[in-house]
Amino acid sequence: MVKCIDLHKSYGQTIALQGVSFEVNAGEIFGIIGPDGAGKTTLFRILTTLILANQGSATVNGFDVVKDYREIRKCVGYMPGRFSLYQDLTVEENLEFFATVFNTTVEENYELIKDIYQQIEPFKKRRAGKLSGGMKQKLALSCALIHKPTVLFLDEPTTGVDPVSRKEFWGMLKKLKAQGITILVSTPYMDEASLCDRIALIQKGKFLSIDTPLNIVNQYKNQLWAVRSMNMSKLLNDLRSNKSFENCFAFGDSHHVSIENKKLEIKTLEEYLLKCGHTDIEITEIQPTIEDCFMEISKDTTL
Amino acid sequence: MDNVITATNLTKQFGHFTAVDQISFEVERGEIFGFLGANGAGKTTAMRMLCGLSKPTSGIGTVAGFDIHTQTEKVKKNIGYMSQKFSLYDDLKVWENIELFGGIYGMNDQDIKVKTDKLMYELNFEKERNMLVASLPLGFKQKLAFSVAIFHQPQVVFLDEPTGGVDPVTRRMFWEMIYKAAENGITVFVTTHYMDEAEYCNRVSIMVDGRIEALDSPKNLKAHYSAKNMDEVFQKLARKSQRKE
Numbered sequence: 001m002v003k004c005i006d007l008h009k010s011y012g013q014t015i016a017l018q019g020v021s022f023e024v025n026a027g028e029i030f031g032i033i034g035p036d037g038a039g040k041t042t043l044f045r046i047l048t049t050l051i052l053a054n055q056g057s058a059t060v061n062g063f064d065v066v067k068d069y070r071e072i073r074k075c076v077g078y079m080p081g082r083f084s085l086y087q088d089l090t091v092e093e094n095l096e097f098f099a100t101v102f103n104t105t106v107e108e109n110y111e112l113i114k115d116i117y118q119q120i121e122p123f124k125k126r127r128a129g130k131l132s133g134g135m136k137q138k139l140a141l142s143c144a145l146i147h148k149p150t151v152l153f154l155d156e157p158t159t160g161v162d163p164v165s166r167k168e169f170w171g172m173l174k175k176l177k178a179q180g181i182t183i184l185v186s187t188p189y190m191d192e193a194s195l196c197d198r199i200a201l202i203q204k205g206k207f208l209s210i211d212t213p214l215n216i217v218n219q220y221k222n223q224l225w226a227v228r229s230m231n232m233s234k235l236l237n238d239l240r241s242n243k244s245f246e247n248c249f250a251f252g253d254s255h256h257v258s259i260e261n262k263k264l265e266i267k268t269l270e271e272y273l274l275k276c277g278h279t280d281i282e283i284t285e286i287q288p289t290i291e292d293c294f295m296e297i298s299k300d301t302t303l
Numbered sequence: 304m305d306n307v308i309t310a311t312n313l314t315k316q317f318g319h320f321t322a323v324d325q326i327s328f329e330v331e332r333g334e335i336f337g338f339l340g341a342n343g344a345g346k347t348t349a350m351r352m353l354c355g356l357s358k359p360t361s362g363i364g365t366v367a368g369f370d371i372h373t374q375t376e377k378v379k380k381n382i383g384y385m386s387q388k389f390s391l392y393d394d395l396k397v398w399e400n401i402e403l404f405g406g407i408y409g410m411n412d413q414d415i416k417v418k419t420d421k422l423m424y425e426l427n428f429e430k431e432r433n434m435l436v437a438s439l440p441l442g443f444k445q446k447l448a449f450s451v452a453i454f455h456q457p458q459v460v461f462l463d464e465p466t467g468g469v470d471p472v473t474r475r476m477f478w479e480m481i482y483k484a485a486e487n488g489i490t491v492f493v494t495t496h497y498m499d500e501a502e503y504c505n506r507v508s509i510m511v512d513g514r515i516e517a518l519d520s521p522k523n524l525k526a527h528y529s530a531k532n533m534d535e536v537f538q539k540l541a542r543k544s545q546r547k548e
Contacts, residue, residue, distance in 0.1 A: 035470035036441045133342050160387075160467060162341040162496050163534055164541045188468050189497075191534075203470065233482050249475045252499035252532060253521065291471050298470065 001026045001151055001182045002047060007056035009042050009205075016042040017053070018205040024151075024184060024198075029177050031196030032186040033294070039205040040186040041081060044155045047184070048078045061150055074102070077149035079140045081156040087129030091120055091139055094128050095146060102147030112179065113142045116172055134165050141172070145181075152176065154185040158192065170195045190291040201294050208297045213290060220288040220296060222247075223264065226254040229278040238276045245269060249295065254282075256292060305332040307459045307490040308353060312362035315348050322348040324513035325362060330506075332458070335481065335491040337501045340510030341541045346494050347463070349510070353492070354461055355379045367458040380408065383452035383489075386463035390448035393437035397428065400436055401451055408455035422450055442473035449480055459490040466497065478503055498534040509537060512546045 002024040009017040017039045024030040032040050045051045047060055049069035057064065063071040085094045095117070099106045110117075120138050123131065128139060137157060144152060154173075158166045170192065173183055185196070193199045194213045201208040201216070209216055227248075229235045236255055239248045244264060248257040257269070266283045273281050288296075308330035315323040323345045330336045340346045351357040353366050355375030364371040367381035391400045398419060405415040423429050426446060436444060445465065453460050462481070466474045478500065485491050493504065501507050501521060508518040517524060517540055521533055530536045 035473070036468035038470075160342075160464065160496065162541065163498055163537050164341050164544075166496075167538070190471060233486070236479070249472070250478060250503060252502035295471050298472075 002060050004058040005056055008054045016205055020207055022210050026182055028197045029183045031193055031199040033193050033199050034202035035188055038202045041155055044153050048153055075150050077144035077152040079144045079154045083136050085128045090125050090127055092124040098143040099146045104147050109146055109148045113145050117142045151182045156186050193290040203298045216293050217288055220293050222258040222260050224286055224288050225257045226284050226286045227257055228254045228282040230280045307332045308366050310364040313359050313364050314361045316360045321513055326515045332490055333485055333488050335485050335504045337504030337507035338494045344510040345513040381458050383457040383460035385448050385452040385465055387467045391436045396435055397432050404451050410455055442469050453484055462493040464494055501533040509540050511544050516540050
């Protein structure tokens with residue numbers, strides 16, 4: 001459905017993409033996961049024919065992003081990271097505008113957006129600029145869908161959105177997938193990775209890994225322990241100051257210690273922590289999260 | 304008890320809409336206090352009142368020992384503020400930003416100079432000192448923004464979604480800076496949408512429809528709501544919302 005070969009893009013001295021290749025299958029939710037500045041938006045802009053790559057090629061729905069840009073624009077939906085609807089048009093006017101631009105009507109494709117649009121329909125006379133964040137997001141998604149695209153590009157749709165609304169949003173994506181729409185979605189939230197069929201981890205313009213979330217987790221090779229004690233702040237310092245356990249980070253209510261290349265006994269750490277004066281020590285071997293994997297894979301490239 | 308923030312029945316109405324509805328709580332000196340809630344629950348409005356930027360409709364509050372009705376200028380002088388949306392001036396150099404904010408908070412030139420040198424050394428920023436903030440990577444910007452927010456050694460620092468968008472390692476390094484500030488006696492009042500970060504707070508409040516629906520340590524909240532993590536606690540509480548945006 002989407003195919004990229006060796007995409008490169010620079011803005012002056014700044015390199016945004018350095019050799020990105022991947023394929024997205026029809027009907028897939030493909031997540032592009034990485035921090036701000038990793039190149040996510042640049043990639044989406046190239047694929048939606050808004051900017052040109054310096055090098056490499058890409059096709060969407062079989063159409064070339066350079067030669068066939070007109071065809072691509074007809075069949076993709078794009079929801080940019082920044083709210084880009086007309087603030088001074090009402091909810092209803094925005095939707096009608098986008099339908100008209102694509103030579104269709106709201107009625108013709110109403111079924112597709114019904115679930116999403118109904119939630120904001122009570123406010124259809126309100127200007128888009130006056131909507132809350134959650135409502136803007138739903139309107140933008142409705143407008144991106146109104147011409148029944150085959151591929152949907154969503155650039156950080158959940159950034160700054162609270163956990164409940166994020167969950168809802170992913171529920172909507174699942175329904176769209178069930179209707180056969182291919183979805184490319186970018187996000188800085190690692191916990192959303194597990195909701196995608198396949199993900200690409202991106203950092204500094206490069207894909208670090210492309211696979212299913214499960215395979216990425218399975219490829220994690222280190223030993224990983226969750227460690228707790230009464231004094232979590234001292235615990236982090238004590239772990240860091242020991243060569244064997246220095247690769248450790250706070251993860252919610254515990255610290256994750258990853259140990260490379262060698263088998264260590266939990267007992268060894270426990271004894272060390274007792275010596276440091278910790279009490280209520282809990283150490284458990286755990287399965288990595290996508291975030292653990294990202295941190296491990298990106299280790300050489302992070303600041 | 305040494306409270307840096309107190310709020311009693313703090314309320315803000317916009318016309319018929321009650322954005323913040325009689326919230327009461329205290330934050331102790333040196334505490335990391337997480338202020339959570341769904342979009343539109345009233346967090347920003349509450350925070351603006353505590354920062355002396357918005358007058359409460361009713362209720363009372365003190366921040367850093369000053370009344371948020373009558374002593375707003377003193378409140379502003381004794382707090383620091385940082386958000387993801389605004390923190391530093393992109394078109395000023397690193398040292399210029401520090402000097403500007405130090406000056407605004409009434410520090411003298413000598414203090415600013417000495418502390419700037421110290422800060423540049425601590426952050427390992429000597430190379431970046433003369434660079435425009437616009438040219439810094441996001442992670443650097445956030446570290447600098449936080450350092451600038453506490454540069455005048457305020458009693459309390461308000462952080463409004465400070466960590467959005469950075470990579471996981473940088474996000475964690477940022478929290479280690481927060482810990483250090485708290486250990487140095489600066490009270491931290493923080494909002495976030497990352498539920499793992501809620502776990503790093505000493506206590507957490509969760510706002511639903513303008514009211515504080517729960518307030519306790521993450522450990523007690525999880526036990527009380529039989530949840531395995533803070534995300535579950537949040538989902539259980541925030542889903543009660545009746546507010547129709």
